Amino acid sequence: MATTMATASSDTIRVRRTAVRAWVGWFVLPATALLLVFFFYPLVIIIWRSFSDPQVGLSNYTALLNDDVSVRVLARTLYTALIVALCTLLISYPYAYAMTKAGRRARGVMTVLVLLPFWTSLMARNFAWYLLEQRGGLIEQLLAAVGIPGVVLLGSVTGAAVAMVQVMLPYMVLSLYSSMENIDRRLLDAACSLGAPRLTAFRKVYLPLSLPGVLSGFSLVFIMTLGFYITPTLLGSPQQALVSQLIASRVNGLLDFGGGGALGAVLLVITLLVLFTVGRTVRPAAALPQAVDRG
Amino acid sequence: MARPSARSASEPGVGWGLRVWSAGVIVLLLAPTVVVIPMSFSASETFQFPPEHWSLRWYQEFFTSPAWMSSLVTSLEVGLLVAALATVLGVLAAFGLDRARFNGREAIRSLIMAPMIMPGIVVAIAVYAVFLRWHLTGTLSGFVMAHTALAVPFVITTVTTSLSGYDRTVEAAAASLGAGPVATFHRITLPLLLPGVLSGFVFAFVTSLDEVVVALFLQTPDVRTIPVQMYDSIMLQIDPTIAAASSLIVLVTTIVLLIPLFVRRRSHS
Numbered sequence: 001m002a003t004t005m006a007t008a009s010s011d012t013i014r015v016r017r018t019a020v021r022a023w024v025g026w027f028v029l030p031a032t033a034l035l036l037v038f039f040f041y042p043l044v045i046i047i048w049r050s051f052s053d054p055q056v057g058l059s060n061y062t063a064l065l066n067d068d069v070s071v072r073v074l075a076r077t078l079y080t081a082l083i084v085a086l087c088t089l090l091i092s093y094p095y096a097y098a099m100t101k102a103g104r105r106a107r108g109v110m111t112v113l114v115l116l117p118f119w120t121s122l123m124a125r126n127f128a129w130y131l132l133e134q135r136g137g138l139i140e141q142l143l144a145a146v147g148i149p150g151v152v153l154l155g156s157v158t159g160a161a162v163a164m165v166q167v168m169l170p171y172m173v174l175s176l177y178s179s180m181e182n183i184d185r186r187l188l189d190a191a192c193s194l195g196a197p198r199l200t201a202f203r204k205v206y207l208p209l210s211l212p213g214v215l216s217g218f219s220l221v222f223i224m225t226l227g228f229y230i231t232p233t234l235l236g237s238p239q240q241a242l243v244s245q246l247i248a249s250r251v252n253g254l255l256d257f258g259g260g261g262a263l264g265a266v267l268l269v270i271t272l273l274v275l276f277t278v279g280r281t282v283r284p285a286a287a288l289p290q291a292v293d294r295g
Numbered sequence: 296m297a298r299p300s301a302r303s304a305s306e307p308g309v310g311w312g313l314r315v316w317s318a319g320v321i322v323l324l325l326a327p328t329v330v331v332i333p334m335s336f337s338a339s340e341t342f343q344f345p346p347e348h349w350s351l352r353w354y355q356e357f358f359t360s361p362a363w364m365s366s367l368v369t370s371l372e373v374g375l376l377v378a379a380l381a382t383v384l385g386v387l388a389a390f391g392l393d394r395a396r397f398n399g400r401e402a403i404r405s406l407i408m409a410p411m412i413m414p415g416i417v418v419a420i421a422v423y424a425v426f427l428r429w430h431l432t433g434t435l436s437g438f439v440m441a442h443t444a445l446a447v448p449f450v451i452t453t454v455t456t457s458l459s460g461y462d463r464t465v466e467a468a469a470a471s472l473g474a475g476p477v478a479t480f481h482r483i484t485l486p487l488l489l490p491g492v493l494s495g496f497v498f499a500f501v502t503s504l505d506e507v508v509v510a511l512f513l514q515t516p517d518v519r520t521i522p523v524q525m526y527d528s529i530m531l532q533i534d535p536t537i538a539a540a541s542s543l544i545v546l547v548t549t550i551v552l553l554i555p556l557f558v559r560r561r562s563h564s
Contacts, residue, residue, distance in 0.1 A: 023395075024390055024391055024394045024395040025391050025395030025396075025397040025400075026391065027387040027388060027390045027391030027395070028387070028388045028391035028392060028395075028403055028407070029391075030383075030384050030387060030388070031384040031385065031387065031388035031407055031447050031451070032388070032403060032406065032407060034384060034440070034443060034444060034447070035406065035407060035409075035410070035444050035447065037440075038422070038440045038441060038443070038444045039409070039410055039418070039422075039444040039445075040406075040409075041425065042418075042421035042422045042424065042425040042426075043413070043417070043418070043421045045421065045424060045425055046417070046420060046421035046424055046425075049424065091320060091323070092320070094312075094313055094316045094317070094320075095316065095317050095320040097313065098309050098313040098314070098316070098317045101309050101313070102309055106309075110317070110321075112556070113321050113324060113325065114324065115552075116324075116325075116549060116552065117324045117325060117328055119498075119501050119505075119548060119552050120328055120544075120545050120548050120549060120552075121504075121505055121522070121541060121544045121545055121548060122505055122507060122522070123505070123507055123521075123522045123525040123526065123537075123541065123544075124328060124331050124525075124541035124542075124544055124545050125327050125328060126529075127331060127525065127529060127537055127538070127541050128327035128328060128330040128331050128541070129327055130342070130529060131330055131331070131334060131342060131344040132327065132330060132344075134342060134344070136343070137344060138330075138344065138345075163327075166323055166324070166327060169320070169323070169324055170324075173320075220412070223412060223414070224412070224414075224415075226414055227413070227414025227415040227416050227417060227418075228415065228416075229415055229416040229419070229508050230507050230508060230511075230526065233530070234526070234529055234530065243416075244414075244415075244416035247416050247417070247420060248416065248419075248420070251420045251423065251424075251512075252512075257420070257424050260420050261420070261421075261424075264414075264416070264417040264420060264421070267414045267416070267417050268413070268414065268417055271412070271413065271414055275412070
């Protein structure tokens, strides 16, 4: 008797919960609507304008391809983004690895130290890099002290790239860490006990297992670096412009939404291509709050 | 938490090489932010660093200049409105995505998360072009709408994390004791989710407070946010007030960000 009652009541619960499931789906509507109107509609319009402003057709794109400056700027942007992603990866990998090996407390501290700069003012950091990289700044003095005088990073792509690497570090560290923490370290022990030297074991076992994190971190940093505007404008140079500077000058100076939109569409296409190639592994800040949770 | 990467016998803790490297990374992460603090106490009218003479004049300038003060007020207004709106929309959406099973759920999820990953400059000119036509440039609502779109994904991420981390049988228990869905949500679900919701609110606020690119296009001389004012003080005039502004912002955001962390700590213990 008791059992029947229990089953009956759990059945009612199940029925109620299925009913709940159906209407809870509508909860996504307000956020979706806001994004459609204030985010995706503008994106669609800017792409449409790249095909229709000033006249319908591919004129903006043919102009872009025939314009040496645009092509050179695009190439420079892709190259810079690759270098930035690579440097960020090389700097972050050992740090993320250390996070997996550190004790609970140390790991928490390491996580917070990565997250704090992530959330503290981008403008403040750009200003700080401006101070460090300017003529007579600390970087010039330090380099002169070790025998490389006269290096002023401010006003060059390198100057912008250095700051971009620092801004991107948290993204890379957390992407790497979220993949590395799932690697079973006993596999390394197994390799060692079978006679592999530590370094070989690392290279043959750990490195391949961490590749998903490397791939997602690398593509994330690459994509985000492509769209950086403030850092190259403040620290870089108009003579060595990146594509974002070119887009902004088209739109601001000339109100040329067609030409700016065409360059923007190229960036979007590259972004989407990278995303589709790498697939669902790129989860930008998905690692962030989880990391806070653990911290 | 069960971790497969249990410390193994053959490998000691973190080696010296790794320690030194990590310390270097920490310096690289933190040093640039710290640099702005001594700069803010400079007495000089230039960006000379390190400063030779010290003063509080740039703090005084920050709190008395109409331009800086009005941009601060705008930033706070926009930030709070964005945080409130994004939290409501984000909590709802996180629930819908977590609890409901419907076709196209994954598509909707990637759609809502897209603002995190789209190139900033493209979003900025796109929003600018449309907002020009809608007469939303240089308006509070323009800033709020654009920033909310960028902030919602952060709220969804934090709330989804808390949702996935909690025991749903508690809800079933409440329901079996006769609580309706609304009462269950109000009395059980919401209190359990509060830390996640709070972090979402904070992240949304900071996202808006920190956003430069879109703000730079939407600004007018009358309505602009703090980051825009900071941008101008480097690009257009050499105004060391930015050092005081940067230091204050770094201080405030750090404090604000640590709040959810401590709330969480407390609720854990």
